[in-house]
Amino acid sequence: MGNLLAVSKEKIRVALKVLFEYKANLYSVFIFDFFLVFAYGFFYFIFGEFIFEILGWSNYDFILYFIAVFLSSKCKWGLSLMFFSSRLLNGKLNTLLTKPVNPYFYQTLFYDRGGSNIIYVPFLFVVFFIVSLFLNYNIYLSLISMLVILLGILLEILVINFLESLAFFIKKNEFLVNLFLNVLFFNETYTPKLMASMTNLFYLLPTSIYGFFVIELLNNRYDLFLTLLPWFILSCVVLSVLIKLLWVFGLKRYEAYG
Amino acid sequence: MVKMDLKIKNFGLVRHLDFLKENILIMFKLVTEFKTNFYSIVLERTVYLFVNILLFSILFNNFGSVIGWEFSDFILFLLLVDFFAVLLGIVTWKSWIRYEITLGGFNSSITKPINIFWFNYIHTLSYYGLLYTILTFFISIVFILYFNIVFMNIFLGISLFLLIGFFWLSISEFFRSLDWIMIGLSGISWTPFRNLNQGFKNFPSPFFKNFEFKFLFFLFPNFLIAYLLLPILKGDTVINLMNYVWFLVIGSIVLITCTSIVWRYGLSKYEAYG
Numbered sequence: 001m002g003n004l005l006a007v008s009k010e011k012i013r014v015a016l017k018v019l020f021e022y023k024a025n026l027y028s029v030f031i032f033d034f035f036l037v038f039a040y041g042f043f044y045f046i047f048g049e050f051i052f053e054i055l056g057w058s059n060y061d062f063i064l065y066f067i068a069v070f071l072s073s074k075c076k077w078g079l080s081l082m083f084f085s086s087r088l089l090n091g092k093l094n095t096l097l098t099k100p101v102n103p104y105f106y107q108t109l110f111y112d113r114g115g116s117n118i119i120y121v122p123f124l125f126v127v128f129f130i131v132s133l134f135l136n137y138n139i140y141l142s143l144i145s146m147l148v149i150l151l152g153i154l155l156e157i158l159v160i161n162f163l164e165s166l167a168f169f170i171k172k173n174e175f176l177v178n179l180f181l182n183v184l185f186f187n188e189t190y191t192p193k194l195m196a197s198m199t200n201l202f203y204l205l206p207t208s209i210y211g212f213f214v215i216e217l218l219n220n221r222y223d224l225f226l227t228l229l230p231w232f233i234l235s236c237v238v239l240s241v242l243i244k245l246l247w248v249f250g251l252k253r254y255e256a257y258g
Numbered sequence: 259m260v261k262m263d264l265k266i267k268n269f270g271l272v273r274h275l276d277f278l279k280e281n282i283l284i285m286f287k288l289v290t291e292f293k294t295n296f297y298s299i300v301l302e303r304t305v306y307l308f309v310n311i312l313l314f315s316i317l318f319n320n321f322g323s324v325i326g327w328e329f330s331d332f333i334l335f336l337l338l339v340d341f342f343a344v345l346l347g348i349v350t351w352k353s354w355i356r357y358e359i360t361l362g363g364f365n366s367s368i369t370k371p372i373n374i375f376w377f378n379y380i381h382t383l384s385y386y387g388l389l390y391t392i393l394t395f396f397i398s399i400v401f402i403l404y405f406n407i408v409f410m411n412i413f414l415g416i417s418l419f420l421l422i423g424f425f426w427l428s429i430s431e432f433f434r435s436l437d438w439i440m441i442g443l444s445g446i447s448w449t450p451f452r453n454l455n456q457g458f459k460n461f462p463s464p465f466f467k468n469f470e471f472k473f474l475f476f477l478f479p480n481f482l483i484a485y486l487l488l489p490i491l492k493g494d495t496v497i498n499l500m501n502y503v504w505f506l507v508i509g510s511i512v513l514i515t516c517t518s519i520v521w522r523y524g525l526s527k528y529e530a531y532g
Binding site: 025028031032035036038039040042043046047050054171172175178179182183185186189190194195197198 | 294295298299301302305306309310312313315316317319320321324442445446447449450451453454457460461465466469
């Protein structure tokens, strides 16, 4: 743990230096996100007309929903084991095993990204909080909703990491992650309330936690979320144990030469 | 320093066609060589299609009557969009040229007796894309036979499908070439553009029937597929079809010209040592 903290500190320091050293990179990240926000925002703006009444949400709700989903997608790309299977196949895991830190956490937090997400993600959380206050949402509910977002992000990352960790035992497992992301994308686009006409299972997906339930919570509607909360926490625990087991047994049989 | 340009006349068309043929053969060999990939993709496509039909049925339940589409329209749209993505994936699923620029990859291209653009374009054909295409084609054909589409409409539909495909390729190649102007510019501009196109899969064109500036969406194939191709295959009338065709043809020509100019500019400035 001590090693991991020391590495984290160093990585954050390097990430900060890199961010301010290469200004073009820093600006390009913001420009990129600006266009991405525009692309998503445009669709929500058009689509909102069709589902305002069904969801009972206001324009403000949609703005916050949009920020929460965007924030979470950033975390998903930055803090998960995405593309781990390819690292396993090309033997790059070997280089990480030589580091004096836990390889699972090292890859989750820092691999390929130099820790810049650790700086960027808190920035987005601050944006969410400021916007929610600016739009006159209750300050306590805003703080709680940020915890709910964290829970949703955690669950999503754990599911992705679990599916990616299967690569130790299944040669071609990328399609599981792709399929999962496809369903998540659909769920965050249409919200589980619309999906409920077919099945209520969509309420259990992580996108529902950091998207739909956050807005419901901010509007003082949290009965359903409280009913499902124990299941979400239990899922996190079960997935963590499964990932641990996959890594313990997976690393034992890992033999790549790189 | 090595100077580069895009002279195709020095090498001849036959050589380029030979090179294309060889790369297609290699692609087919890769498909049959890696059996695990083949089986995993068969499984993936089947599950993917099943999940997507389920998701589109939810879309139909909620918005079918609002946008005036039958369930069969949603399914046909899904198949067309999916087939379009994988077919074009054969040539578009490849890395950005920024990697080749920064790593000096173009240095090795200059020794090849072939136009640099075509070399870069053809030698990275995706066999994954081919596998997906073959499989999606067979799945789609079953559904398309079920829809009883008139032969003439199929013919017209295929022509328009290819035209939209060519237009989209022109757009994607133009975006890819932007790395010659500034490293990373292609990624910054292409990703939001691609996401907008993806958005038109989940929100097909009838959602925007009251939107005044619809002409802005003609750049996106997923919009055009729902707006033009689907009505043609269903046998509905498309008003001013030829105007759209001219737009696609002229748009492609303009984009190809721009791409060529950017490549020429980039190669004339290229100085990497690799």
